[in-house]
Amino acid sequence: MLDPAILLASALNGLTTGAVYALIALGLTLIYGVLHIINFAHGAALMVALYGVYFLHRGPGLDPYLSLPVMVPAMFVAGYALQRLVIGRASHGKDENVLLVTLGIAIVLENLALFLFKSDTQTIDTPYTFSTVSILGAMISVPKVVAFGGALVVAALLLLLIRRTDLGRAIRAIAKERQGARLVGIDVEHVFAMSFGIGLACLGAAACFLLPTYYVNPQVGNGFVLIAFTIVVLGGMGSFAGALAGGLLIGVVESLGGLWLGESLGQIGIFLIFIAVLLFRPQGLFGARA
């Protein structure tokens, strides 16, 4: 039988990873919930953000956490421009077009990265990469604790924005009633682009929290985006609280699964839960009451 201390350490570790998953899934939820588009470019955008953090470290020697004020606005602007200039124009109001456009963007970004940076996996060294802190007797890596706290702060700010500001109200209004939104003078195309920008800004933050303990290569986004999609469905498509809870849950399940079944089979647990939820609660854990 497993030592409870190892179990605890594994669960806490999973919680830290889960918070970053949640952050990535929150961006996806925002884009799905408002624009009703499944953003296939989400993983590629995360990859771009990770390279951004990587090169800011390798070039000007910027610490990944100090890259936050650069990467978050940069990803926001990139997302805003992408929606306004590319996705919005190419979609002609058809959701299936948007799907293909985001898929195309993902392929272009990944292959550009392959061409420019080669397929080598890159990591960065920081003074704190290997430092640990003891929590309830379990040794947890310091950057993972920072990532956990940071991801929760960003998630809280996002929820506040969605619930308490006029922009957040407009975002939610447009999700259900575009014509009504136009009639109160909401600039629908602008709010679409803001949503996409904020969704990618979440990735900018996630990248800064991830890189100290993770790596970057042109395909790095794929693994994350698969998990993020799972979380979005698990949480109940378009529910922010659901994405947050789902992310944390998936992180813990993955970590504990890895403990019992070994690293490579650890993700089995995620998809078992996923299938169970689809079978017994298809609206998701926090799905909107239809």
Place this chain on the structure above:
Amino acid sequence: MTALLDIDRLRGGYGRVQVLRGVSMTIDAGEIVAVLGANGAGKSTLNNTVSGLYPAFGGAVRFEGRDITRARGTDIVAAGLIQVPEGRRVFPNLSVLENLELGSYRRGRTRRTQSLERVFTVFPRLRERTAQRAGTLSGGEQQMLAIGRGLMAEPRLLILDEPSLGLSPLLVEEVFALIGQLNREGLSILLVEQNVGQSLEIAHRAYVMENGAIAFHGTPAELLGNSDLKRAYLGI
């Protein structure tokens, strides 16, 4: 004196299909003007073209002397020309309070608290339901919310598109009484309706639309005094 809203030989429609074939009408400050006509006469197209949701093909729309024929919908709202659409179009997933707050998204944001108080005075029932999701309101309450949301923008002219649609006769009475009351408090109203009788009771003037053009215009007394007109266009 320039009219509050001056629509001059307006042509418009959807895509390439022309619906409005040269509509002219004026509304002066303080008036209730009714636009009547059967389904498909072009009433809602007229509203949506004036509100900037559909592009005008030709002609002109002037609001308080300013040409808004090709203005963006957001700028038209900012100018104070507010439409309460057919079918209410409230935000079903937002609370009553949030719906009202968004009414002052583009215009009147700085006086949001005062406007809220005014709307709650006009519609006391909304005050009891501020936290309720708008989608769970009854049809009559949703209509009041839609009008309240329009009032939040401090309209210079309020366009009401079929406010009586789908309401019980008792509620229709109530809504029309409210429209009359808002007008007496100084609000200019363009009332687009199929409910001829009650519209003509509160309107100062009326236009009758047919096939995308104005077939008649005059006072309610003139309209009701002409039996041919009543039979041909109004079915009464």
